[in-house]
Amino acid sequence: MASVLGRLEERERAARERVEELQAELEAAQSEWDEWLIARRRVGEVWDGGAAGQDGEPARTPEESEAAAPSAARPGSVVPLWREGLSAEVLAPEYQHVMSLLAERRTTGGEPLNCRETTALLGLEVVPAKIEGVRSKLKRLVARGWAHEPAPGRFACGGRDGGS
Numbered sequence: 001m002a003s004v005l006g007r008l009e010e011r012e013r014a015a016r017e018r019v020e021e022l023q024a025e026l027e028a029a030q031s032e033w034d035e036w037l038i039a040r041r042r043v044g045e046v047w048d049g050g051a052a053g054q055d056g057e058p059a060r061t062p063e064e065s066e067a068a069a070p071s072a073a074r075p076g077s078v079v080p081l082w083r084e085g086l087s088a089e090v091l092a093p094e095y096q097h098v099m100s101l102l103a104e105r106r107t108t109g110g111e112p113l114n115c116r117e118t119t120a121l122l123g124l125e126v127v128p129a130k131i132e133g134v135r136s137k138l139k140r141l142v143a144r145g146w147a148h149e150p151a152p153g154r155f156a157c158g159g160r161d162g163g164s
Contacts, residue, residue, distance in 0.1 A: 023132060030136060034143060037078060082145035097122060098137055102147055102157035112154035
């Protein structure tokens with residue numbers, strides 16, 4: 001019987017290590033993706049530097065215009081950089097929900113939320129996979145200036161210059 005328990009522990013340990021490897025790989029891929037999004041945005045800014053049609057530059061396509069000035073939320077859409085006058089309505093619905101939780105916590109004077117609390121408040125099952133998905137959203141909101149992380153693992157509404 002002891003050998004069965006030992007084997008189970010061994011397999012559990014191997015599974016945990018694999019999950020940790022995959023989480024690290026996911027974080028690296030997310031970081032790389034974020035860098036490409038920023039690079040594309042920067043190229044768009046340079047491209048749009050002059051008026052459309054001047055110096056042989058083509059006018060923007062509808063997709064480029066939408067990326068430069070998001071006006072409607074779409075599920076799975078990119079989180080734009082926060083800037084003055086931009087409301088949370090430009091965010092995808094799942095990000096809007098996260099932002100509303102952070103804003104509600106700010107207005108009630110509560111402590112910043114951690115990923116587990118946010119996951120529960122979103123009505124999701126509080127399991128590692130869901131918590132990591134919420135962590136990814138929160139980190140993306142911080143990176144784009146919509147939220148901030150006043151303490152490691154704690155997230156609050158409002159980033160640069162007050163955020164949303």
